[in-house]
Each structure stands twice: as C-alpha cells, then as structure tokens.
Amino acid sequence: MRQKEKVTIYDISKKLNISAATVSRALNNSNRVSLKTKELVLKTAKDLNYQQNTLALALKSGRTFNVGVVVPYINHTFFASVIRGIEEELEPKGYHVIICQSHENVENEAKQIKALLNTHIDGIFISVSKTTEDIKHIEAVRDEGVPLIFFDRKMDISGVSSVTINDYEGAFAATEHLIKQGYTKIAHIGGDPKLQIYKHRYDGYIAALKVNNIAIDESRILEVSSTVEAGIAAVQDLLNKKTEFDAIFSASDYVALGAMRELRSRDFKIPQDVGIVGFSNEPFTKYLERPLTTVGQTPVLMGQIAAQVFLEQIKEKNKSVQVEKRVVLMPELYERETSLKKGSTH
Amino acid sequence: MRQKEKVTIYDISKKLNISAATVSRALNNSNRVSLKTKELVLKTAKDLNYQQNTLALALKSGRTFNVGVVVPYINHTFFASVIRGIEEELEPKGYHVIICQSHENVENEAKQIKALLNTHIDGIFISVSKTTEDIKHIEAVRDEGVPLIFFDRKMDISGVSSVTINDYEGAFAATEHLIKQGYTKIAHIGGDPKLQIYKHRYDGYIAALKVNNIAIDESRILEVSSTVEAGIAAVQDLLNKKTEFDAIFSASDYVALGAMRELRSRDFKIPQDVGIVGFSNEPFTKYLERPLTTVGQTPVLMGQIAAQVFLEQIKEKNKSVQVEKRVVLMPELYERETSLKKGSTH
DNA sequence: TTGTATGCGTTATCAA
DNA sequence: TTGATAACGCATACAA
Numbered sequence: 141m142r143q144k145e146k147v148t149i150y151d152i153s154k155k156l157n158i159s160a161a162t163v164s165r166a167l168n169n170s171n172r173v174s175l176k177t178k179e180l181v182l183k184t185a186k187d188l189n190y191q192q193n194t195l196a197l198a199l200k201s202g203r204t205f206n207v208g209v210v211v212p213y214i215n216h217t218f219f220a221s222v223i224r225g226i227e228e229e230l231e232p233k234g235y236h237v238i239i240c241q242s243h244e245n246v247e248n249e250a251k252q253i254k255a256l257l258n259t260h261i262d263g264i265f266i267s268v269s270k271t272t273e274d275i276k277h278i279e280a281v282r283d284e285g286v287p288l289i290f291f292d293r294k295m296d297i298s299g300v301s302s303v304t305i306n307d308y309e310g311a312f313a314a315t316e317h318l319i320k321q322g323y324t325k326i327a328h329i330g331g332d333p334k335l336q337i338y339k340h341r342y343d344g345y346i347a348a349l350k351v352n353n354i355a356i357d358e359s360r361i362l363e364v365s366s367t368v369e370a371g372i373a374a375v376q377d378l379l380n381k382k383t384e385f386d387a388i389f390s391a392s393d394y395v396a397l398g399a400m401r402e403l404r405s406r407d408f409k410i411p412q413d414v415g416i417v418g419f420s421n422e423p424f425t426k427y428l429e430r431p432l433t434t435v436g437q438t439p440v441l442m443g444q445i446a447a448q449v450f451l452e453q454i455k456e457k458n459k460s461v462q463v464e465k466r467v468v469l470m471p472e473l474y475e476r477e478t479s480l481k482k483g484s485t486h
Numbered sequence: 487m488r489q490k491e492k493v494t495i496y497d498i499s500k501k502l503n504i505s506a507a508t509v510s511r512a513l514n515n516s517n518r519v520s521l522k523t524k525e526l527v528l529k530t531a532k533d534l535n536y537q538q539n540t541l542a543l544a545l546k547s548g549r550t551f552n553v554g555v556v557v558p559y560i561n562h563t564f565f566a567s568v569i570r571g572i573e574e575e576l577e578p579k580g581y582h583v584i585i586c587q588s589h590e591n592v593e594n595e596a597k598q599i600k601a602l603l604n605t606h607i608d609g610i611f612i613s614v615s616k617t618t619e620d621i622k623h624i625e626a627v628r629d630e631g632v633p634l635i636f637f638d639r640k641m642d643i644s645g646v647s648s649v650t651i652n653d654y655e656g657a658f659a660a661t662e663h664l665i666k667q668g669y670t671k672i673a674h675i676g677g678d679p680k681l682q683i684y685k686h687r688y689d690g691y692i693a694a695l696k697v698n699n700i701a702i703d704e705s706r707i708l709e710v711s712s713t714v715e716a717g718i719a720a721v722q723d724l725l726n727k728k729t730e731f732d733a734i735f736s737a738s739d740y741v742a743l744g745a746m747r748e749l750r751s752r753d754f755k756i757p758q759d760v761g762i763v764g765f766s767n768e769p770f771t772k773y774l775e776r777p778l779t780t781v782g783q784t785p786v787l788m789g790q791i792a793a794q795v796f797l798e799q800i801k802e803k804n805k806s807v808q809v810e811k812r813v814v815l816m817p818e819l820y821e822r823e824t825s826l827k828k829g830s831t832h
Numbered sequence: 833t834t835g836t837a838t839g840c841g842t843t844a845t846c847a848a
Numbered sequence: 849t850t851g852a853t854a855a856c857g858c859a860t861a862c863a864a
Contacts, residue, residue, distance in 0.1 A: 148841055159851045164843060174849060191604050195545045196841035199856050204541070206552075206584070206605075215570045215786075220561035227560065227587060236584045236605060238552070241573060258537050259552075259582060368773075397773055427714075427743055429775035440561075494857055505835045510859055520833060542857035545840050835864075840857105848851075 147188045155184055167192070198260065206236045207450065208256035210266040212244045217423055218439050219267065222291055225443020226265060233451065235262070242269040250277035263287040263450045268295055270335055287453045291446045292437075293335055301453065301465040303446040307337045310435040310471035311344025314417045315389050317433070317473055319352050321481050323387035323415045327360040329374045329399065330391040341391045341419065359383045364395060371398020379406070386414055387479070393418035393425050393434055400432070400478065416478040431476035438469060445469070493534045501530055513538070544606065552582050553796065554602035556612040558590045563769055564785050565613065568637055571789020572611060579797065581608070588615040596623035609633040609796045614641055616681055633799045637792045638783075639681055647799065647811040649792040653683045656781040656817035657690025660763045661735050663779070663819060665698050667827050669733035669761045673706040675720045675745065676737040687737045687765065705729045710741060717744020725752070732760055733825070739764035739771050739780055746778070746824065762824040777822035784815060791815070 149163040156163075158177065165173045166181035173181075184190075198204040209226060211219040227237045238261065242249035249269050254277070256264055264281055266288065272278075275295055281288045282299055290302035318326050328345045331338035342361075349356055360383055364370035371394065378385060390396040396418030400410060408414050410430060418425060421436035449465050456463050495509040502509075504523065511519045512527035519527075530536075544550040555572060557565040573583045584607065588595035595615050600623065602610055610627055612634070618624075621641055627634045628645055636648035664672050674691045677684035688707075695702055706729055710716035717740065724731060736742035742764030746756060754760050756776060764771060767782035795811050802809050 146841090150841080160841090161843080161852075162850055164841095165850090168843080172849065177849085193545075193606075193841050194604055195541065195550070195606055196856090197843080199539075199541045199545050199840090199858095200842050200844090202856085213570070214573065215563060215566035217561060217563070217566075220563075220566045223585070224559070224561045224587065227585065231586070234601075236586075236601070238582045238584050239569070239573065240577075240582075241570065255580075255582070258540060260539075260541055424770035424773045427770045427774065492857090495859095496857080506858080507836075507860080508834055510857095511834090514859080518833065523833085539857050542840090543859085545842095545856090546858055546860090548840085833864105835862105837862085838860085840859100842856085843854100845854080846852090848849105 146193070147190050148193065149190075151188060152181060152184050152190060155188070156180060202260070203262055204260045205234050206238055206259065206261045207263045207265065208238045208240060208252075208259075208261040210240045210242055210249060210252050210256070210264065212242050212267065212269050214239055214241050218292075218420060218437065221439035222267070222443040222446070225440040225445075226447045227443070228440075229444045229447035230450075244269045244271060246271045246274065246277075253277050253281060257281065257284060257286065261286070262454065263289065265289050265291060265446055265450070267291050267293040269293075270332060273334070287450055289446050289450055289453075291442055292439075293337060295336075299464050301449050301463070301467075303442055303449060303467045303469070304337075305437050305442065305469040305471045307340035307471070308344040308347070310419065310437075310473070311341040311389065311391070312348045313344075313471070313473045314419070314433075314435050315345045315348035316352065317475065318387045318389060318415050318417060318479060319348065319354065321387075321411075321415055321479055324354060325357070325360065325385045326354070326387040326389055327362070327378060327383070327385040328389050328391075329362045329364055329371065329395050331363065331366060333363070338391055345389055357383075360385055366392040366394050368394050368398040368401070371395035371400075372402045373398075375399045375402040387416065388414065389417050391419050393420045393422040393432065396432055396434070396478075397424070397428070400428075400430075411478050411481055415481065417473075421474055426474075426476065430478055433476045433479035434474050436472045436474050438472065442469060492539065493536050494539065495536075497534060498527060498530050498536060501534070502526060548606070549608055550606045551580050552584055552605065552607045553609045553611065554584045554586060554598075554605075554607045556586045556588055556595060556598050556602070556610065558588050558613065558615050560585055560587050564638075564766060564783065567785035568613070568789040568792070571786040571791075572793045573789075574786075575790045575793035576796075590615045590617060592617045592620065592623075599623050599627060603627065603630060603632065607632070608800065609635065611635050611637060611792055611796070613637050613639040616678060619680070633796055635792050635796055635799075637788055639683060641682075645810050647795050647809070647813075649788055649795060649813045649815070650683075651783050651788065651815045651817045653686035653817070654690040654693070656765065656783075656819070657687040657735065657737070658694045659690075659817070659819045660765070660779075660781050661691045661694035662698065663821065664733045664735060664761050664763060664825060665694065665700065667733075667757075667761055667825055670700060671703070671706065671731045672700070672733040672735055673708070673724060673729070673731040674735050674737075675708045675710055675717065675741050677709065677712060679709070684737055691735055703729075706731055712738040712740050714740050714744040714747070717741035717746075718748045719744075721745045721748040733762065734760065735763050737765050739766045739768040739778065742778055742780070742824075743770070743774070746774075746776075757824050757827050761827070767820055772820075772822070776824055779822045779825035780820050782818045782820050784818065788815060 240252040294302040333339040418434040425432040586598035640648040679685040764780040771778040
C-alpha cells in the first residue's frame with residue numbers, strides 16, 4: 141500500500157498558475173484576495189482533497205491544538221469521566237487531548253509534564269498525585285507561559301486556575317444527613333490530609349458535628365488509604381478498641397464498601413445498627429444489594445468547566461495580565477439505602 | 487509571566503562558533519563529528535537547557551510520535567484499561583497517546599479518524615462503534631499507509647492487524663461451567679450480532695450446548711442492548727412467555743445484573759433456582775453482595791499487546807511487505823457465587 | 833571533520 | 849489584488 145502523496149498549497153498554486161501565498165490567503169479567507177480567485181482556490185482545494193498540514197502550521201504558529209491531561213490513573217472512573225468532559229468540550233474546537241498517567245508518583249508526574257511541554261501542547265490539565273509535594277515541575281509549566289489548570293486535586297500556586305468540588309460542603313452535607321437520620325456517634329474514615337480533598341472532607345465532618353452540638357471523639361476518626369481492604373481493617377480496628385459508633389462517614393466509596401462488608405459479616409444491620417455514607421458515587425455504589433449513600437462529584441461537568449476555563453485563558457492571552465480562576469463545584473448527596481433508617485424494611 | 491525563549495541549535499552553534507549542522511550531528515550522536523566538539527555541544531546544550539523541537543522534527547521526518555486511540559467511550563472501565571495498557575507500553579518509547587471517543591456513532595468515528603490522520607499520528611488503535619458498517623473511513627487509514635490496529639471490536643479488513651479475545655471460547659467456557667454445575671435449561675441474553683464479539687459469544691454458547699447434547703431452545707435466546715434495564719426487561723419477557731430456564735448466560739455484566747435484580751425481586755434464589763454468568767468482569771461484579779461469575783478480558787494486557795503489534799509494524803515498514811497480525815487472547819472465567827450451586831449456603 | 837545550502841508546508845512581510 | 853521571499857527548527861546531501 142503506497143503512501144498517498146499529500147497535496148500542498150503548492151499543488152493548488154501550480155494548477156491555477158498563481159502563487160502559494162495567494163492560495164494561503166484564499167484558504168484563510170483573507171479579504172486581500174479577489175472573490176474570484178478565492179472561489180477558484182476553494183474549489184480546486186476540494187477537488188484535490190487538500191488537507192492543511194497541521195505540523196507546518198504548528199511550527200509556524202507555535203500552537204499545536206493539543207492539550208495534555210495528567211491524572212494518577214486513567215482507568216479510574218472519576219478521572220476517565222473528567223477526561224471525557226474535557227474531550228467533549230475541546231474536540232469541537234479542534235483540539236486533541238493527550239493523556240498521561242502519573243501512577244500516583246511525583247517523579248512520573250514531572251516526567252510526563254516535561255514530555256508534554258516538549259511536545260508543545262497548548263495547555264495542561266492536571267490532578268496531582270498523592271505524593272506530590274515538591275512543585276518545581278508544576279511551576280515550570282507556568283513559567284513557560286503554558287496555561288495550566290488543576291482539577292479536583294489542586295495545589296495552591298498563585299497564577300494557576302483550578303476547578304474543584306467543594307469537598308467541605310459535601311462532607312458537611314453527608315454528616316448532617318446522618319445526624320438528621322438520628323445517628324449521633326458518627327465515625328469518620330478519611331484519607332491522607334496531605335491531599336487537600338481529604339483535609340476538606342475532614343473539616344466538613346468536624347463542622348457538621350459542631351454545628352449540631354455533637355462532641356467530637358478523636359477515637360472515632362481514622363485515616364486510611366482508599367481500598368476495600370482498608371475499610372475492612374478500619375472497622376476491625378474500631379471494634380477491637382471497643383469504640384462506640386452508630387454511623388460511618390467515609391471519604392472513599394471503596395473504604396465504605398469494605399466497612400459494610402465487615403459490619404455485615406459481624407451481623408450488624410445496615411442502616412439500623414450502623415448508617416454508612418461514602419464519597420465519589422463510584423458506579424458500583426448504586427448496584428450494591430443495599431445501594432450506598434454517597435457524595436457525587438459530577439466529574440464530566442468538572443472536565444467541561446476545566447476546558448472552558450482553559451479556553452477563556454488562551455483568549456485573554458495578552459500576556460500582560462495574569463488570569464487566575466478558581467471554580468468550585470457543589471457536590472450532590474445521593475441518599476440511598478445505607479443511611480435511610482425509615483425507608484428500610486429489614 | 488513572559489514566555490521563556492526557546493533555545494535552538496542555532497543558539498548553541500553561535501555560542502560555540504560552529505555551524506548548526508555540526509550541532510545537529512553532535513546531538514544525534516553522529517560519528518562524523520569529532521569527539522571533542524560532540525562533548526562540547528552536549529555540554530552547552532545542557533547548560534542552555536536545550537530541548538529539541540519535536541514539531542520541526544516531525545515536519546521534517548513525518549513522524550510525530552503520537553498515536554491515536556478511538557474508542558466508543560473513554561469512561562467505560564474496559565476501554566479505559568485498554569488505553570492504559572497501550573499507554574504503558576508506548577510511553578517509555580517516547581510516544582504520546584491521543585484519545586478520541588466515537589460515542590458509538592460511525593459519523594463521529596469517521597470524523598475522529600480524519601482529524602487524527604490530519605494530525606499526522608504515527609498509528610491508530612480502534613475499537614469500532616456498534617453502528618459501524620460502512621468502512622470507507624477505516625480503509626482510508628490503511629490507504630494512507632498509517633499503521634492501524636483493531637482491538638476487541640474488529641472488522642475483517644485485509645491488511646489490518648487486530649488484538650481480540652476469544653469470545654467464542656469465553657462463552658463456551660461460561661456455558662459449559664453452568665452445565666457442569668447441573669444447569670440444563672440455559673438461556674442466553676446476547677447483544678447485537680452485527681458486532682463480531684456478540685456473534686462469537688452466541689456461537690460459543692450454542693457449541694457448548696451441542697457438545698454436551700443439550701437441545702437448543704430458540705425461545706431461551708434473546709438479543710438486547712447492554713444495560714441493566716435491558717436485563718430486567720429480558721427476564722420479564724422470559725417469565726411472561728412462560729419460558730423455562732434454570733440459568734442465564736449473559737453477554738454483558740450489566741444485563742446479568744438487571745436479570746439478577748428482577749429474579750430476586752420475584753423471589754428466585756440465586757444460584758439455587760437460577761444460575762447466572764456475565765461477561766467482561768466489570769469492577770462492580772465482584773463487589774455485589776452475591777459476586778457475579780463472569781468472563782474476564784484482560785483489557786490492560788490487550789492494550790499492551792496492541793501496542794507491541796504496532797511497534798513491530800512500524801519496524802517492518804519496508805512498505806514492500808504488508809504485514810497483518812491477528813492476536814487472539816484467551817479470556818478467563820471468574821467463578822463466583824452466582825453460578826456455584828454447591829458453595830452456596832442460602 | 834566541518835560548513836553550506838536546501839527542504840519539510842505554512843504564514844507573514846514587503847514589494848509590485 | 850497578487851507575488852516573491854523569509855522564517856519557524858531541524859536534518860541531510862553535498863561540497864570543502
């Protein structure tokens with residue numbers, strides 16, 4: 141299969157006996173071309189099946205119409221959905237999305253960013269890895285003048301826009317929902333507070349208790365990684381230490397699932413004996429026999445808005461002004477069986 | 487934030503008072519440069535923080551080190567995992583992965599491919615949409631001499647490589663597993679046979695019955711779309727028509743889940759009254775109260791192998807030979823509670 | 833071993 | 849309104 145010859149503006153110019161420059165102008169709808177030649181060029185371009193060489197254009201203009209997205213893992217539903225949102229918003233504008241995984245590893249993250257920068261992407265979207273503390277590689281992006289947008293997991297860097305959800309409010313709503321259902325000894329199984337999202341969820345939990353005049357019991361607060369196994373271990377830990385609790389607000393759906401498993405295997409009734417609320421609205425939560433109450437993060441919307449922020453940013457690229465936009469989305473509580481005492485029949 | 491000036495080989499050449507050509511040769515480790523100048527160039531390149539402009543290189547060489555992946559939806563676990571496999575294999579070789587969604591729509595698919603071709607990607611990986619029948623846009627890729635690799639959902643086009651799983655064997659194993667568990671009236675809820683994967687799963691089901699001397703009952707065979715709702719409706723349909731069945735082999739985990747829901751709500755016991763096997767090993771299947779037996783497809787591996795096939799393909803690019811490689815992976819049956827009569831306690 | 837010149841496909845500047 | 853030419857950054861054929 142011989143490679144098809146690419147047709148260039150020179151092919152058109154030769155065929156019409158005009159200069160390539162004129163062809164270029166006609167193709168770009170310049171008003172410094174006669175209508176007649178413009179139509180002629182457009183017609184022959186179509187006849188010859190001319191395709192603009194984006195590479196040459198990129199070399200000349202410096203714009204590639206590619207953007208990079210760096211996430212910890214692509215096959216986590218949440219991140220895949222954000223990417224989908226970005227893609228849906230940017231694709232109609234002619235952009236392509238290049239994806240990279242950091243595997244929750246800073247060095248990888250830095251490497252990916254460096255590679256993206258080298259590919260001359262027009263912007264970078266990133267959700268930082270759990271191990272990211274050193275931010276040199278992120279500042280480098282800003283310093284090169286490449287638009288950078290954080291989503292979900294951000295860092296506080298001046299001049300960098302971000303789209304996050306209000307984890308604090310989500311956690312507050314989740315906790316208050318449990319309180320309203322009559323639970324009073326609410327435990328919190330959270331994640332590493334080095335990530336702002338977990339810190340905020342913790343804060344929201346604390347605030348809801350305070351507002352409702354419920355004493356805070358440190359022994360009911362655990363910090364674990366986001367796995368089913370960690371959820372199982374956390375409940376074992378609570379029970380072993382004879383900590384009293386009648387509900388769990390978990391910062392992760394996976395941990396919540398593990399907790400449910402362990403509680404049921406020990407004959408606790410959910411939601412009668414223990415109410416449970418998770419976080420993220422992972423797809424599996426609604427397919428459980430007893431669907432899990434959880435806080436949804438509208439990831440597709442998050443991606444769409446991140447993309448919109450990016451588009452604004454490149455529009456305002458006067459370079460003299462430095463724009464920074466921080467969008468915070470409101471999460472949504474999905475009230476399902478694991479926390480609804482009244483609605484239950486068991 | 488002023489854009490940092492990019493340093494080129496000319497900057498290096500000026501600084502060292504040599505020609506850019508020599509710099510280029512030194513950078514490319516040519517043996518037609520003195521060791522001394524080579525070292526000197528390398529050193530100043532590092533000092534000046536020189537980064538090769540991949541755009542210029544691409545324009546010159548025709549290679550961009552970008553590959554495109556077209557899938558129906560990025561946020562489906564299966565596809566996200568395949569992409570992850572591709573990315574893991576190709577990233578160390580300096581490639582970037584550009585993702586596109588067809589949204590199960592041929593026109594979209596054609597548009598995405600055209601856009602990718604225009605971006606001068608070095609190869610395309612694709613899992614075709616359900617509505618793909620016209621294959622002009624796919625033949626166009628081959629005709630342009632761009633390496634094309636099908637994964638999972640392929641079409642029979644000569645000269646195009648593919649990586650799929652053996653859906654036939656997977657279905658055969660699943661059905662035979664049910665037979666060995668003592669089920670005899672096994673229903674099959676399949677998908678649109680226009681997609682080869684569903685056709686093969688149907689064939690495997692039929693073959694397993696035949697091999698085991700079980701008569702085929704057409705009334706036990708349904709064809710639906712891959713949703714929970716379709717699974718619910720399918721079971722209702724079977725029951726309304728008084729079709730006898732003691733097991734279901736579904737070509738989709740979602741359909742299997744819907745079927746389970748409907749059966750349990752009508753007080754059928756699983757697996758005692760009805761055994762169930764799904765397909766895909768979606769993450770939720772193992773988190774169900776009664777974990778679902780299902781056929782796993784090793785999507786990450788599929789992506790890795792697809793990437794390897796691509797790498798082979800570009801290596802052998804003598805253009806005189808036309809290579810076509812068809813890799814078929816063996817699926818794996820995950821035997822869980824919904825089909826194990828003995829192991830159950832209910 | 834090194835330098836000069838050219839082309840990859842565009843767009844932009846300057847003349848005509 | 850159009851054309852000639854330079855430039856984007858790199859690699860390479862050819863000359864020295």
